[in-house]
Amino acid sequence: MKPLALLFTLSVGVLLLAASLDLPDWSDPASPASSHVSPYYIQESLNQTSVPNLVSSVLADYRSYDTMFETVVIFCAGITVLTILRRTFRSKDKYILPRPEREDADIILQSAVRLLVPVMQVFALYVIAHGHHSPGGGFQGGVILGASFILLSIAYDLKTVLKRFKENSILFLSAVGVLIYAGIGIICLFLGRNFLAYGAWAKLLGITEQEAHSHGMLGVEIGVAITVMVIMFSLYADLSSSGDLDEGL
Amino acid sequence: MLNIIIVILMLLGLFFFFGTSVGLIHFPDFYSRMHAAGKGDTLSTALILTGLALYHLQDFSLATLLVSLKIMSIVLYIFIASPTATHAIMDAGFESGVKHWSKADQPDKNKGEVK
Amino acid sequence: MNWDASSLWQFNVLLLIMLFILAIAAISIKDLVASAVIFGAYSFIMCLLWTAMLAVDVAFTEAAVGAGVSTVLVLGTALHIKRKSKD
Numbered sequence: 424m425k426p427l428a429l430l431f432t433l434s435v436g437v438l439l440l441a442a443s444l445d446l447p448d449w450s451d452p453a454s455p456a457s458s459h460v461s462p463y464y465i466q467e468s469l470n471q472t473s474v475p476n477l478v479s480s481v482l483a484d485y486r487s488y489d490t491m492f493e494t495v496v497i498f499c500a501g502i503t504v505l506t507i508l509r510r511t512f513r514s515k516d517k518y519i520l521p522r523p524e525r526e527d528a529d530i531i532l533q534s535a536v537r538l539l540v541p542v543m544q545v546f547a548l549y550v551i552a553h554g555h556h557s558p559g560g561g562f563q564g565g566v567i568l569g570a571s572f573i574l575l576s577i578a579y580d581l582k583t584v585l586k587r588f589k590e591n592s593i594l595f596l597s598a599v600g601v602l603i604y605a606g607i608g609i610i611c612l613f614l615g616r617n618f619l620a621y622g623a624w625a626k627l628l629g630i631t632e633q634e635a636h637s638h639g640m641l642g643v644e645i646g647v648a649i650t651v652m653v654i655m656f657s658l659y660a661d662l663s664s665s666g667d668l669d670e671g672l
Numbered sequence: 673m674l675n676i677i678i679v680i681l682m683l684l685g686l687f688f689f690f691g692t693s694v695g696l697i698h699f700p701d702f703y704s705r706m707h708a709a710g711k712g713d714t715l716s717t718a719l720i721l722t723g724l725a726l727y728h729l730q731d732f733s734l735a736t737l738l739v740s741l742k743i744m745s746i747v748l749y750i751f752i753a754s755p756t757a758t759h760a761i762m763d764a765g766f767e768s769g770v771k772h773w774s775k776a777d778q779p780d781k782n783k784g785e786v787k
Numbered sequence: 788m789n790w791d792a793s794s795l796w797q798f799n800v801l802l803l804i805m806l807f808i809l810a811i812a813a814i815s816i817k818d819l820v821a822s823a824v825i826f827g828a829y830s831f832i833m834c835l836l837w838t839a840m841l842a843v844d845v846a847f848t849e850a851a852v853g854a855g856v857s858t859v860l861v862l863g864t865a866l867h868i869k870r871k872s873k874d
Contacts, residue, residue: 478844532756532760535756558843558844558846561851567855573859577859658860662864664869
């Protein structure tokens with residue numbers, strides 16, 4: 424079976440390599456991908472949204488509907504893992520032996536993590552808030568925030584972190600993030616525009632339409648960040664403790 | 673003048689990186705390998721990034737100063753994080769009972785006989 | 788400040804070779820934990836390649852999600868199942 428699989432893989436690889444010769448050149452302005460709608464975005468996005476980072480404005484404004492359902496996908500993934508893995512009763516058939524208890528906590532690791540985690544979280548907030556002007560945005564910032572909690576629960580204990588960051592609030596916040604995103608869109612509907620047309624916020628906040636686009640993107644990215652942060656931490660907590668939430672890695 | 677300092681910093685960083693790589697390949701056991709990786713990696717990364725920060729300061733303005741400060745904060749972060757990671761890996765190895773290398777365990781190569 | 792993707796093509800070729808080696812290693816190694824760590828290294832090289840293609844947003848996502856969190860998630864899962872792969 425194995426030589427057959429190798430042959431199949433190699434032939435697919437050769438086919439793909441042969442097909443890659445027909446791809447348009449690197450940064451070719453006449454290629455189909457950069458001649459259809461891209462010039463419109465490149466020329467108009469700064470005027471329409473007052474956001475210098477093109478990627479952010481396309482992701483969170485022009486293609487906002489897609490991004491909303493990406494957030495919903497992450498939400499569904501987190502809920503699915505929770506439903507499959509989470510066990511509320513204590514089970515005896517653990518697949519992994521419990522970690523041997525140590526009398527002394529690792530003080531070097533813990534104090535270094537105590538120094539690093541606030542820096543990580545401030546950087547994550549910077550990434551979220553500064554995503555319009557530099558690379559970054561809700562997904563990256565949310566993942567970094569989630570990673571800071573994961574780091575805490577590796578250095579200390581899963582229980583210690585879950586004492587401050589309850590499972591109920593994990594579930595609550597994961598829905599709140601999606602709600603913020605969809606709510607910003609729904610309010611645009613109530614103000615007489617299309618779903619997620621942030622220009623409608625201009626009258627409500629007393630700013631110009633362009634600034635309203637920018638602020639709407641910020642709100643949307645905060646929603647994305649909350650959902651992603653919470654779901655990443657909940658994925659780690661469920662996967663690393665096989666659903667018991669009693670000990671981490 | 674500044675260029676010379678930058679070149680010296682970069683070359684020192686590359687030298688320590690080379691030493692790290694040689695140590696990682698050449699040392700006999702887990703602990704001494706991690707010893708080489710942890711120290712050399714941190715120092716060489718810090719040196720190279722300091723050189724980059726100085727390189728950016730060549731035409732001095734607020735923007736380049738900000739970039740240099742960001743690079744220096746990366747240096748600070750690595751200076752804390754990298755030795756801690758090395759310590760954690762060492763500690764995990766010690767907890768799971770990795771044996772350290774000692775000369776007594778080695779077969780004597782000069783006489784060509786195994787103890 | 789004006790280098791495009793073609794000005795450092797040797798660097799890109801080096802990264803591609805490393806990517807290839809890491810990809811082969813990640814699927815051929817028997818220990819699942821080691822495979823997870825190598826997969827993290829693969830993600831990091833991929834992140835550098837995205838940066839070389841001047842897609843910095845994608846590179847940032849790859850560094851945060853691919854090299855950071857997903858490595859931890861795969862490690863946490865690999866420790867809970869049988870560590871040795873059969874083939």
